[in-house]
Amino acid sequence: MLERTQRKDRTKVTFVLPADIPPGPVSVVGDFNDWQPGIHTLRPRKDGKRAVTVELPSESTHYFPYLAAGDYWFNDESADDGDGSNSRLHT
Structure with a gap:
């Protein structure tokens, strides 16, 4: 799920994402982190889910x-x- 502000x-x-689906680190x-795994790792939230927040330029498209x-x-x-292998996000 995506939350936008x-x-x-x-x-x-x-x-x-849910806390345990899929299991393990995610x-x-x-394109906003040069396709580098581990830079934006989801962390547990108080609501039982896990999340990470990224600030992106408005009026842009990211994959x-x-x-x-x-x-x-x-x-x-x-x-x-x-686009097949990636999700697309419009800000």
Whole structure:
């Protein structure tokens, strides 16, 4: 799930997943972090889910998948759409 908060010229995007699906560590890997795993790793939240927040320029398009343990790559069903192997996010 994606949560968005609009700012003046930035959009805070929070990537949210259940606490244990998929199991193990999960990170968001995208064009906004040079496709580097581990930079934006989801952390536990008080509501029992896990999340990470990234600030992105408003009025922009970004691509990302998630990377879980065991080299398991997957997309976000709540993203704006996808291009096959990546989710697409419009801010």
